Amino acid sequence: TQEREPERQPHAGRRVALFPLPFQGHLSPMLQLADLLRARGLAVTVLHTRSNAPDPARHRHGPDLAFLPIHEAALPEEATSPGADIVAQLLALNAACEAPFRDALASLLPGVACAVVDGQWYAALGAAARLGVPTLALRTDSAATFRSMLAFPRLRDAGFIPIQGERLDEAVPELEPLRMRDLIRVDGCETEALCGFIARVADAMRDSASGVVVNTFDAIEASELGKIEAELSKPTFAVGPLHKLTTARTAAEQYRHFVRLYGPDCACLAWLDAHPPRSVLYVSLGSVACIDHDMFDEMAWGLAASGVPFLWVNRPGSVRGCMPALPYGVDVSRGKIVPWAPQRDVLAHPAIGGFWTHCGWNSTLESVCEGVPMLARPCFADQTVNARYVTHQWGVGLELGEVFDRDRVAVAVRKLMVGEEGAVMRETARRLKIQANQCVAATLAIDNLVKYICSL
């Protein structure tokens, strides 16, 4: 564990209700936050949906940790069909969960001092506020992404959204270093629907949240955090990197949660042991992103042609419409392919020299915290924002263009892994890792958050 022993305050009787969004990249930071609050003497009740529920048996629960399912109705088919986009799912989830969440939270009253709900649960934020429960929103994305969401309605009114093709490389007013092409987008989702969803999130933040908790830290996003606080005039707590602050025990528990879903191949760690330091490229596109079959083939040929050893996560369902089968004749003898990896252990392994990532926020933070430079190839949502910060703000990654072929892949991989440019990024990443560790050692933000909760 990296966490120093927290001071347990006499907060007896103070209970916080947490409500995570039921996706891996959201559940995990919320459960990590639960652990940190408990370690500081607060009691926690995790309200959760029935779909993709955390398994209470996998958590050391007792009087200071309880799980309470809400009884949401099944989502309409159009929100769950394979072609449904994430915005349609989020809108449907919010609609289905509002009343059951309100009833579950009301059943805990008056024993709850405060609620912390995922920042995408705009309906829950409103419901908690109407019950008179002070509620904080946990942003499981970056401060830069959240800022861009707050700016979305303004950008739309000013005519920048929908984004016009000829403006893709223009800087976004007030949001440097973002370009128009880096703003959140979701394939298959109409601009209207996306703007509508983001407006609901931004309105709920303004109208119903008592404060904002962000899984980030000052060394990488101090300026963005300051601007959020100024814009919302609400307390803002940068409590990240959460995965580094929680104890080893919790990490293992989180980990088992993932195992339940995919079953990581831990043998890949032994495979890494047999490789020299910084020689292996880790390739993963997270838990949700899907790519086309053509892109998958070009990745395979390009990775093979780079001559660099690689550990590649081919998650079932990650290639649209089929099982990811390698193209005939490609030589992947330098690589290892697994359905799911113990990612945090992989990134911390000395053999890893680079990470080809979709730039999900958790993956980005995990890479930054281990000092691993990245090859950024975002797919959708906030990944484009994160990729821009990785490559142009922090200087710890190369951008792999939106359209690529095997030759470009091979060149980019070599540039990152054995080139001069990659070496400079690796050194910058090493320095950023030191700063991340300093934040972990301080734990000031989480202590301030607990003080704030106790003042409510």
Ligand code: UDP
């Ligand atoms: N992850 C993992 N093994 C894998 C791929 C991903 O443990 O093979 C974990 C990763 O460590 C991260 C999470 O899944 O914590 C993915 O979250 P992220 O925000 O990066 O992307 P998302 O899945 O939400 O797109």
